[in-house]
Amino acid sequence: MFVCNSVMVRWGRLTPVIRSVRRLCTQPEQEVIVDKAALSKLRKKTGFPMMKCKNALAQFNNDIKEAEKWMREMAQKEGWEKAGKLQNRPMSQGLVALLEVKSSCTLVEVNCETDFVARNEGFQELVVKLAQACHKNFTNGDLQKAVVAKEELNSLPADGKTLGDLVALTVGNLGENIALRRAAFLRNDQDTVISHFVHAAGPAMTKDGIKLGKFAAAVKLLVPNTEAIAQEVCQHIVGINPKEIGNWSAPVQDKKESKKKKQDPGVEDQPKEVYVEKRLFDQEFLLDSHKTVREYLQSNGPQVVDFVRLECGEDLGEE
Amino acid sequence: MAAPLRTVAFLNVKKIINFPCLTLTKRRICGTNIANLNILKRRRTLFSQVEVLYSTTVDGKEHCNIGTIGHVDHGKTSLTAAITKVLAETNPKINKFIDYSSIDRSSEEQRRGITIFATHVSYETEKRHYCHTDCPGHLDFIKNMITGAAQMDGAILVVAATDGTMPQTREHLLLARQIGLERVVVFINKADIVDQEMLELVELEIRDLLEEFGYDSINTPVICGSALATLNGDEGKYGKPSVRKLTETVDSYIKVPKRNVDAPFKMPVESALSVPGRGTVLIGTISEGKVKTGDAMELLGFDKKIQTNIIDLQVFKKSVPECKAGENVGVLARGVKTDDVRRGMFLVKPNSKKLTNYFEAQVYALKPTEGGRTKPILNNYMQPMFMSLWNLEACVQFHANTPMIMPGETQKVNILLSKSMVVTEGDKFTIRENTTVLSGIITQALPMSEQSIVGFNKLRPIQMKIASGNSAVIAKREKNKKK
Numbered sequence: 026m027f028v029c030n031s032v033m034v035r036w037g038r039l040t041p042v043i044r045s046v047r048r049l050c051t052q053p054e055q056e057v058i059v060d061k062a063a064l065s066k067l068r069k070k071t072g073f074p075m076m077k078c079k080n081a082l083a084q085f086n087n088d089i090k091e092a093e094k095w096m097r098e099m100a101q102k103e104g105w106e107k108a109g110k111l112q113n114r115p116m117s118q119g120l121v122a123l124l125e126v127k128s129s130c131t132l133v134e135v136n137c138e139t140d141f142v143a144r145n146e147g148f149q150e151l152v153v154k155l156a157q158a159c160h161k162n163f164t165n166g167d168l169q170k171a172v173v174a175k176e177e178l179n180s181l182p183a184d185g186k187t188l189g190d191l192v193a194l195t196v197g198n199l200g201e202n203i204a205l206r207r208a209a210f211l212r213n214d215q216d217t218v219i220s221h222f223v224h225a226a227g228p229a230m231t232k233d234g235i236k237l238g239k240f241a242a243a244v245k246l247l248v249p250n251t252e253a254i255a256q257e258v259c260q261h262i263v264g265i266n267p268k269e270i271g272n273w274s275a276p277v278q279d280k281k282e283s284k285k286k287k288q289d290p291g292v293e294d295q296p297k298e299v300y301v302e303k304r305l306f307d308q309e310f311l312l313d314s315h316k317t318v319r320e321y322l323q324s325n326g327p328q329v330v331d332f333v334r335l336e337c338g339e340d341l342g343e344e
Numbered sequence: 345m346a347a348p349l350r351t352v353a354f355l356n357v358k359k360i361i362n363f364p365c366l367t368l369t370k371r372r373i374c375g376t377n378i379a380n381l382n383i384l385k386r387r388r389t390l391f392s393q394v395e396v397l398y399s400t401t402v403d404g405k406e407h408c409n410i411g412t413i414g415h416v417d418h419g420k421t422s423l424t425a426a427i428t429k430v431l432a433e434t435n436p437k438i439n440k441f442i443d444y445s446s447i448d449r450s451s452e453e454q455r456r457g458i459t460i461f462a463t464h465v466s467y468e469t470e471k472r473h474y475c476h477t478d479c480p481g482h483l484d485f486i487k488n489m490i491t492g493a494a495q496m497d498g499a500i501l502v503v504a505a506t507d508g509t510m511p512q513t514r515e516h517l518l519l520a521r522q523i524g525l526e527r528v529v530v531f532i533n534k535a536d537i538v539d540q541e542m543l544e545l546v547e548l549e550i551r552d553l554l555e556e557f558g559y560d561s562i563n564t565p566v567i568c569g570s571a572l573a574t575l576n577g578d579e580g581k582y583g584k585p586s587v588r589k590l591t592e593t594v595d596s597y598i599k600v601p602k603r604n605v606d607a608p609f610k611m612p613v614e615s616a617l618s619v620p621g622r623g624t625v626l627i628g629t630i631s632e633g634k635v636k637t638g639d640a641m642e643l644l645g646f647d648k649k650i651q652t653n654i655i656d657l658q659v660f661k662k663s664v665p666e667c668k669a670g671e672n673v674g675v676l677a678r679g680v681k682t683d684d685v686r687r688g689m690f691l692v693k694p695n696s697k698k699l700t701n702y703f704e705a706q707v708y709a710l711k712p713t714e715g716g717r718t719k720p721i722l723n724n725y726m727q728p729m730f731m732s733l734w735n736l737e738a739c740v741q742f743h744a745n746t747p748m749i750m751p752g753e754t755q756k757v758n759i760l761l762s763k764s765m766v767v768t769e770g771d772k773f774t775i776r777e778n779t780t781v782l783s784g785i786i787t788q789a790l791p792m793s794e795q796s797i798v799g800f801n802k803l804r805p806i807q808m809k810i811a812s813g814n815s816a817v818i819a820k821r822e823k824n825k826k827k
Binding site (some may be wrong): 064115140142198 | 415416417477480481482483505506507508510512514515516518538539542544545546548549554701745746747748750754757
């Protein structure tokens, strides 16, 4: 009876169908004999469940094209119905996807019930599509960083549908509860660099340039203008004349030694010994006398501005 | 050993083997026997819950481990309940009907510290005793393989006729391949609500898929039926008779690897004794093959390969001319010194086994909640590896494209040992820091690796300092001065 009701809504297409619909409505058993070859072909082409293919063919009198068209239109609605039925099932598995371009980086987490589905190509294609759609939406906005939760995400648009629609379609296809749990976004600035790391529970998976795995992290670093710094150090070397580089790690003892030397009871005849630092790192920086060269270099190294980490199936303390 | 093979089935291997049988006086022999008999009696009552660990026969019947794979909503649990119902009717004394609601689908068990989601049901047909396992996920099946006492021998793939094969059925078959299942039986469920044509089409689809994954698409049995109808007591074509047919097919189609008495002789050495005036006796339980006095043998392990001959075989202080797999014996070997022998070496037929220090294994990294690490494991992880009879330093080397293993994950890795040993496919091991970090199973023995890592399997040469007369005297005087 479900079949009858949904077809009734489409007035435009009732005429060729009315005869078979009437038969369906009046008699519980379908009189239209479904052609086996047609059923096989339709099933192979669309991959929709057997029973639904058969019902569709019965409705359209073994017309494969019409049946296929109708099923694809119905797929969205049926997807939502199935999603509604399954929505309370716990989802502990899934995938995390990371899309990075030079100017920004998007991470999404999509959950499902079993890890069989997480390995399935159809599910992975969904995750890729969702990542691309989220990325498009975020880059068009003006957020610098965002971590967005389920409710907002499902209403984002993607090619005329919403993300929630895409997920529902796949739920209908795979028969498991699937959800787009959260998404994160990091935007790059002029003087920063973004990078990422994705960990998959097996060999690395990449689809359409998007990396898939169980864990993903993105980091934004403030990177110094290395050329300018190098020039300044060169200027210092010309000016202060170091003889050797010295140790990167600041020695503590030297200060005591140099203090000791100064405290030595000096003979009045001898001129005062001025300790001249010959090691580059310990010299007072030419352009900033408050710092040693070492301190100047350390304060101008790369700095972490921001980071995001997504773990698939993480316990976030939600319901 | 004295205990007949069938009762061995009830006991934990460790409990039986560690009693020395040769140098005991009569009193001690009696003592250990009686103690063990008590254990036998206690364990007998727990049989229905105890997994068969050691033997492949139980009460004279062959034992088989099978599992069900398939989509969550296609009726795996109903089918399991239906099988128990049908078998409970044919043989109510041995089998009990376990209904759908009693099968706990979210049951968790702890094995060797690892948490696995698995449901176990056991039942018996005329021919065999079965242990039926169902796991919700891919990882759980892998964990079951790594920690389970026995390997899965076959699986029942459940597909609902209303849906046909789902996209994730491919992943189910991939898993079956990964855990080494050679044969699967297919059960098409919900067959009573579709017509014959659809059943044929679904069967064709399944056969195509089996072909794709390297299974025998022509000979794999496909049975149509309805688990629900069976549970409702339907005697029609798709009711109980279909499930009966399923059990019979599983009996005949799924093969159980038999403990091979025709395989070349292999015996792990558990301990060694020196019998004054006669030589060294190696004690262990023969795992494969037959042996008789006078046979030439090789003693392999810890980089050593010793050729020897068997002078005498003893079982419970009595000389026997011949022994076969399953028996605990003392082997008097010619030309073997007690210093040469170590627990964990293997006595094998000459040229049947090779020493190797390199093999491939499937490992699972334990989660912090299971007692494992919190930090991920990086490449070239070196820690002691523990097998049942020996332990050595091992270096875990990842395959390409694997930067690390997070706790809670499973991965295929290569392991390099510090000394070469006899390794067999299917052997289980653990790698420990202070607690168990990795639990694994050997999947393939690889040829000896040439890798030489200083401090691991290659020691730096130590410079010998020979104290010459004069300097030694001076050094001693200085030492005494300081005192």
